[in-house]
């Protein structure tokens with residue numbers, strides 16, 4: 631069961647006070663998706679993950695905090711256009727805009743994750759093409775982090791696992807296979823070997839759909 635509460639926020643960018651529905655507690659049952667999207671119930675708490683100021687449109691995990699170096703992006707036309715893009719669910723737009731701002735301060739990890747979260751919203755809205763676009767953008771940031779030897783998740787192998795899934799689902803099979811080749815044999819939890827083997831099968835089948843870690847485990851047992 632998920633519980634929510636109302637959080638009072640003062641926007642760090644413009645000073646407007648607004649309310650945000652926050653997640654008090656949630657639970658998750660079953661395996662996450664291969665890109666770490668959580669299973670139910672946590673799966674549907676995404677609306678609580680990003681705060682959006684109704685005054686200036688500032689979107690952030692914590693909108694009470696603002697860095698002045700983000701101001702030109704926040705005030706720019708591309709941001710305003712993206713924020714109100716009628717093709718997207720509002721939540722997806724909020725994630726993308728928060729990604730723009732994290733990019734502006736050089737935080738590729740947060741930007742990549744924000745774009746991936748937008749893709750999840752777009753999956754739920756059956757906006758397949760847009761989901762593919764934002765997965766590809768997320769993957770670009772994840773690949774840059776990996777090229778720098780910077781992980782974006784605590785566990786060895788997790789960064790590659792998420793990036794490979796983004797690439798596969800964005801239709802970038804060759805890039806996904808190339809990263810798989812580099813990721814295999816890295817020291818990490820055995821589960822990642824199962825995930826990588828399953829990803830290889832999916833890529834060879836041309837499968838760009840979402841799958842769970844549970845399917846990877848089953849596939850390894852078969």
Ligand SMILES: [Zn+2]
Pocket residue numbers: 641642643644645646683684685686687688
């Ligand atoms: Zn504001």
